[in-house]
Amino acid sequence: MILFMSGLGIFNAHPYLYWGSTSDPDKAFFSIGASQDDGDARGFVDFYGRKIDTTGFLGVQQGVFGPFARAFPSWLTVPGYYSLAAARRWHFFFGWLFAITGIIYLFYNFAAGHIRKFFFTLYDAKKVPAMAAYYLRIRKNSPQEGEYNPLQKMAYTGVFIILAPLVLLSGMAMSPQLNVAFHWLPAAFGGRQSARAIHFILAFGFLFFALGHVLMVLTQGFFNNMRSMTSGWYKEKIPLAIQTMPEPSPSQAASVSSEQEREKINEAQS
Amino acid sequence: MKLNPRLSRRNVLLGALQGATLIVLSGCEKLFDSLSQNKNVQSMLEVAEQGSRRAQRLLTRRNKLAKEFDPKDISPKFRPNGNPPPITMDYTADAQNHWTKWRLEVSGLVKQSASFSLADLQAMPSRTQITRHDCVEGWSVIGKWKGVRLEEIINRVEPASDAKYVVFRCMDTDSDGVNYFESIDMIDAVHPQTILAYELNDQPLPIENGAPLRLRVETQLGYKHAKYIRALEFVSKLEKIGQGKGGYWEDQGYEWYAGI
Numbered sequence: 167m168i169l170f171m172s173g174l175g176i177f178n179a180h181p182y183l184y185w186g187s188t189s190d191p192d193k194a195f196f197s198i199g200a201s202q203d204d205g206d207a208r209g210f211v212d213f214y215g216r217k218i219d220t221t222g223f224l225g226v227q228q229g230v231f232g233p234f235a236r237a238f239p240s241w242l243t244v245p246g247y248y249s250l251a252a253a254r255r256w257h258f259f260f261g262w263l264f265a266i267t268g269i270i271y272l273f274y275n276f277a278a279g280h281i282r283k284f285f286f287t288l289y290d291a292k293k294v295p296a297m298a299a300y301y302l303r304i305r306k307n308s309p310q311e312g313e314y315n316p317l318q319k320m321a322y323t324g325v326f327i328i329l330a331p332l333v334l335l336s337g338m339a340m341s342p343q344l345n346v347a348f349h350w351l352p353a354a355f356g357g358r359q360s361a362r363a364i365h366f367i368l369a370f371g372f373l374f375f376a377l378g379h380v381l382m383v384l385t386q387g388f389f390n391n392m393r394s395m396t397s398g399w400y401k402e403k404i405p406l407a408i409q410t411m412p413e414p415s416p417s418q419a420a421s422v423s424s425e426q427e428r429e430k431i432n433e434a435q436s
Numbered sequence: 437m438k439l440n441p442r443l444s445r446r447n448v449l450l451g452a453l454q455g456a457t458l459i460v461l462s463g464c465e466k467l468f469d470s471l472s473q474n475k476n477v478q479s480m481l482e483v484a485e486q487g488s489r490r491a492q493r494l495l496t497r498r499n500k501l502a503k504e505f506d507p508k509d510i511s512p513k514f515r516p517n518g519n520p521p522p523i524t525m526d527y528t529a530d531a532q533n534h535w536t537k538w539r540l541e542v543s544g545l546v547k548q549s550a551s552f553s554l555a556d557l558q559a560m561p562s563r564t565q566i567t568r569h570d571c572v573e574g575w576s577v578i579g580k581w582k583g584v585r586l587e588e589i590i591n592r593v594e595p596a597s598d599a600k601y602v603v604f605r606c607m608d609t610d611s612d613g614v615n616y617f618e619s620i621d622m623i624d625a626v627h628p629q630t631i632l633a634y635e636l637n638d639q640p641l642p643i644e645n646g647a648p649l650r651l652r653v654e655t656q657l658g659y660k661h662a663k664y665i666r667a668l669e670f671v672s673k674l675e676k677i678g679q680g681k682g683g684y685w686e687d688q689g690y691e692w693y694a695g696i
Contacts (some may be wrong), residue, residue, distance in 0.1 A: 180574035189575040192647050245472035246465035251689035252472040259484040342570050343655045343695030345497035349503050358576050
């Protein structure tokens with residue numbers, strides 16, 4: 167989150183994206199800007215020449231002293247005030263943490279053979295529609311087999327094997343010193359400005375994964391997931407639920423209905 | 437009493453969640469704002485700068501050149517940035533006289549101090565390179581530079597063994613009158629592409645790009661490339677120069693090592 171938000175802070179220093187090695191001002195394919203038409207400050211997003219008004223969110227933000235121009239609003243950036251220097255400090259510190267923990271994680275998973283459990287293969291691809299139907303509540307029973315289902319495998323393989331290394335490499339492709347060390351690095355992304363654009367786009371890929379991940383955890387039992395993440399114990403719900411969940415007893419049902427009755431009476435009285 | 441139908445348990449919870457999110461967000465903003473200005477946090481974050489410098493230097497073979505581009509890649513305009521050009525009478529008059537008065541003073545921890553005119557520098561062996569300039573803000577431009585290698589100067593003044601940095605004293609100032617300055621270490625100073633440039637795109641260096649002389653240090657970001665240079669100083673420490681961080685932008689929180 168800090169990486170993402172300090173990244174937005176860095177982006178604010180030059181809210182334009184280009185393809186290629188250089189940044190010709192009129193060749194940006196994406197930009198966030200502000201304009202002052204008839205005294206009214208408007209914020210907009212420009213994507214290949216199509217302008218979308220985003221006043222109040224992107225481009226122009228409401229401040230204490232009235233609206234002011236700012237690509238990403240201060241509540242989305244680290245730090246909130248505009249400081250490219252501070253944003254870079256945050257970004258590179260957590261960039262190192264990200265790289266080190268990421269490499270240890272991948273190394274451990276390869277060494278322990280754990281990676282086979284979530285590596286997305288052609289075999290899994292066939293099972294994606296059935297699993298997607300279950301997620302979308304079209305299908306009642308989970309077609310799950312193994313520890314991770316095909317959709318989870320797709321997400322984890324996508325993020326850990328593809329997204330994470332690419333976001334790291336595209337970030338490194340912006341470093342002048344690493345450009346000297348590895349001429350192929352910016353070239354692999356189509357030039358330094360392309361690397362910058364790709365880095366920006368991949369960051370949003372991470373954001374969507376993180377949001378989806380948190381959504382899944384919240385909907386599938388927050389405490390159970392927290393316990394499994396920290397201690398490794400996950401209470402299996404499905405078989406236990408059948409055994410222990412009692413049929414609603416008549417007395418319970420009665421109490422519910424009487425409560426509803428009382429409410430109706432109350433409403434009628436008032 | 438009639439219950440407000442909008443005030444259902446779900447709506448109250450949702451409202452509370454939204455409120456909490458807002459408080460957390462604005463709290464986060466304030467927290468990170470104050471953390472960003474906290475000295476201890478800053479020094480913790482600065483560990484990353486040292487890590488980047490060591491790791492990146494380790495990965496780069498000494499004297500490995502930055503990519504040089506084709507003439508067709510040169511950007512139509514080389515975007516100037518930073519302080520406005522110096523506006524003193526001396527500077528303006530000398531610019532019109534093709535820099536006949538201007539001298540490059542070289543001093544500090546050297547065997548012999550020296551002073552060079554622009555003609556002196558132009559008479560030395562030159563290097564021409566078409567390279568990409570990357571600003572810390574995120575943009576890049578490609579330009580063709582011609583100048584004298586800094587190592588050429590180093591060989592003439594013979595720095596002492598305890599000279600660790602070259603400090604560039606510049607003629608431009610910010611709106612508060614603070615002079616621009618920059619510094620690089622000897623590893624970058626003797627890099628084959630580190631030049632004191634006096635030509636951009638086959639023309640005498642334009643005023644806005646740092647006339648009469650500017651630094652090109654292709655391993656680092658744009659703010660290291662000091663413009664409007666008037667003097668070089670060889671030093672062992674940076675603490676006593678400016679506010680002690682080794683450069684104008686460094687004094688304002690930017691990294692001294694700008695290879696990232």
